[in-house]
Amino acid sequence: MKNQELADIFNQIADALEFKGEMPFRIIAYRRAARAMEELTEDIETITAKGALMEIPGIGEGIAKKIEEYLKTGKMKKYREALSGIKPELLELLNIQNLGPKTLALANKELGVNNLKDLKKVIANGSLANLFRMGEKKVENIKKGIEIYEQAGERIPIDQALKIAEEYVAYLKKSPDVAQVEPSGSLRRMKETIGDIDILITGKDGAKIVDYFTKYPKVSRVLGAGETKVSVMVGTGAEATQVDIRILPVKLFGAALQYFTGSKAHNVKLRGLAKDKGMKVSEYGVFRGKKMIAGKTEEEVYKVLGLTWMPPELREDRGEIEAAMKNQLPKLLELSDIKGDLQMHSHYSDGSATIQEMAKAAQALGYEYIAITDHSQSAQYAHGLSIDRLKKEWDEIDQLNDKLPKFKILKGIEADILTSAKLDTADKILAKMDFVIASIHQGFKKNVTQRICAALANPYVHMIAHPSGRLISRREGYDVDLEKVLECALKYKKVLEINAYYDRLDLNELYARKAKDMGIKLAINTDAHGPKDLEWMRYGVGTARRGWLEKKDVINTLSYKELKKFLSR
């Protein structure tokens, strides 16, 4: 699939044009095209072959021609032209905070800066500070930017971001000057990774709040502090994370929260819509002329624009504004709709707890059932179960089910799909199980699509776990055609998983939405290896909500009775 390749090319063209001082709107157009490429689930070559490129929003005649040219020849004239005269490492420097295209172009033209080494040199010898409209302080800020750039700068997993944010929020709530504190930005939208943590604060005395905010013990550096807006770094080294706050009066809470939650693309669309209607939207409210007509609540802000309120997870400019206009937003799945967890491991394989301990923890979450899905025999890396030990596990589950009132433990297994495309567990064993998961744990590059489809065709298999195999922070995933996998799942009426482990979230939101649209059922499971891991469910639900999923799309919202009926089909 060349989707990401093309996205990278368009982003680089945008960077290059920005560096060269090209018209801003042309640059925005290339960035939009890049984003469109990244969000496609279908292979761009398939779309091109169908002649449907220009049906993608953000792709017009010009960019469509460039895509066709690239797919046909492996080259793109515009790309070559845009990058002509630009040394390979130069545009990378645009990732340094406080160093934008204008300053970089100036440093390049006047001082011959072409890479990080050059940049450091002209900072050290003072020549950068001597350029037009430059000075000591500006250079100092660029130096700060370089430090942050070299330290970390990677997006962090949502799990880690939530922990940092929750601690910070607890600290902020202790201040008597703070009225409301609300994590917003990508965290509130439950994005799978987080760049900066954004926190909205309302209160009266901004200066006092700013002071208190920057005195948080974990702050390692203050990046900038005004009266209503502050940025700090929390932690050091690879752990360092940027936290931004915005302070506004209580009566503007809704407008402020809407603005600070984003996404940027959503807000741009919203503000454009307001403009068409003769209104203006900002963090200070919705205005018609000078008159403020909304701002106290988010509901109010959306309402005056003719829209119903929408959950933060939808706010990505992926059709939610259009749907809200027609009052056709999905009624999203809630965490409280989840009645059980259908993938977890006990100490029989590589889990840390007993089956009883897992059941107790699940009961405490209000669940009606769980499936114990220990690894199968070929999974030696995970202490996979021999048939004898599997039978022992069944006996224990039977005993527990007799003991536990109003709670059910399903006999499950996570069976390995072998490189031969066969499952490592015999059908006659699978036939005796309540819930059969098949998954790839070996041969990531060997006919994965075909092997998964073969597993889906097996009448005893209910679900494919983590269908792409990606690990967000460290692994790309199997060499698999997910479009085909979706087709197979639909054909055999099987379930696909949203694995809720925060480093998997697999299927991701885009494929989850595609699956839903096709009519495929999903299950959201934590893949817990200990009782505490069951709490990861909220990340899986977040991904599901970002994929527009409703209760009816997810099988572990069914009651035990309904689930048994569903699984027996």
Added chain:
DNA sequence: GCCGTTTTCGGCCCGACTGTTTTCAGTCG
């Protein structure tokens, strides 16, 4: 470069903060 139940041309979100300005440019979100 994209896009159109107000337009095939003329629009394209809005504001904070910083520094180097003598009224504003650059950067960021």
